[in-house]
Amino acid sequence: MGRSPCCEKAHTNKGAWTKEEDQRLIDYIRAHGEGCWRSLPKSAGLLRCGKSCRLRWINYLHPDLKRGNFTEEEDELIIKLHSLLGNKWSLIAGRLPGRTDNEIKNYWNTHIKRKLISRGVDPQTHRPLKEIAGPNANAAASHLDFRNSSPPSFPVAAGITAVNQPNNDVHNFATLQPKTESVEDANCTSSGTTTEEEPPQLQNRRQQQQQQHRQEACEISELNLELSVGLGPFQAESTRLSFGNTAESKLQQVPFQSAMVTQAVCLCCHLGFQSNGLCGNCQNSNGFYRYYRPMDS
DNA sequence: AATGCTGACAACCGCCAGATT
DNA sequence: CAATCTGGCGGTTGTCAGCAT
The missing domain is CATH 1.10.10.60 (Homeodomain-like)
Structure with missing residues (x-):
């Protein structure tokens, strides 16, 4: 097996980029957009690895980059x-x-x-x-x-206080997760069921409506997650704007994990599904609550 | 002035996951 | 279904400037 190298190492430059190389890369991306990084170097006339071009563009040349000190x-x-x-x-x-x-x-x-x-x-x-x-x-x-x-x-129970888990039921977090995921699963997946009596047009219409409801529920769910992270207003804005890409879809899971290590309240409440400190959704079969206390408490 | 140390940051490397063949 | 490709990520390294000795 084994993978072929991402580029011909013998014919590629390494090290610091020159101004000419930068300009070539900028010109090419301005003309053609960000596309296939593998073929970009050849097309742009650069003796660089595609990965190197990508990194240079993302980390240094991208017009949206904010240079300067961190506030x-x-x-x-x-x-x-x-x-x-x-x-x-x-x-x-x-x-x-x-x-x-x-x-x-x-x-x-x-x-x-x-x-x-x-x-x-x-x-x-x-x-x-x-x-x-x-x-x-x-x-x-x-x-x-x-x-x-x-x-x-991620061990889903990380951060759970074992003191409150006499049965050591910490691996059982999946029982909790559906409360959150149920919103997404039930609303974000495409596995709708239709009754067989309905004519195809009606089924299609119903499916469209369901799809729309799922979409709306997903947006609400995202808002909850957004709140759970508790970022400032400008960050919340960027959150909304950038929810389309894969990194963001990962992040939809991460705030959930994040919640596990930030608040000593039940997760449903933390995510905004419940208003009280503890709720039935976070109570396990033994009657104990799953909740999280901050790592630094 | 020469040398060594340290901090900052650009760039590289290896790995992984998802997509494609 | 397996092999391969590709983009992306996180860790690490290399290089250079500034400072101290």
Whole structure:
């Protein structure tokens, strides 16, 4: 098996880009748009790997990029998002208009890490450093933090306080998830059922209506997720604007995970489905509630 | 002035997931 | 269904400027 290299390494330039290369890339993308990165270098007359072109465009040449120092607000937003998402730089970047994942990643490693450490906060877990290094280090370590895991492998019960789970029913989070997913599953999937008595036109019409309702419900669901992240107004705007791409669809899951580590309330309430602190949806078969307490509590 | 150290950031590398063949 | 391609992501490295000695 094995993969063929993404480009002819022998005939590609490496290292810093020259002004001419930048200009070629800009001119080509202006003329043809962002398309097939693999064939772009050849078409644009660049002796570069397609990946390299893509990176150069996204991280440096893209016209929407906001150059310059990060503001205090951006700092705090990055810290907040990192505490929710972990090292998901692309998702974090998606919430910071004009900033790239690479830029944020670099900024995190060079500035924010230090900033958090100076505050006495562990930059990886967002927990107090003394708590991690102290005599209860084992207890702290047992407080698993899976935020750096990819969403599919994310142990859904991470952050659940075992104190309230005498039956250690922490792997049972799927029973909770449907409350959220049911909104999406029931409304966002295309598996509508129709009665056989209906004529085809009526079925089509009904399906269209169902589709429309699903769409509306999805939008409401997205709004809930948006609120659950609790971003500022301009971020909420960018959230709405960018919900079409795949990264955002991933993020639809992530705030859900995020909720698990941010609020000591039941998840349904956290997501806005219930108004009280605890609800029946978050009560497991043993009568215990699934709720989350903040990592730094 | 020369050297070494550190911080900042651009760029590369390897891997993965989804799409395509 | 397997092999392959492609775009994207996160971690890491390389390079350079600024500063201290």
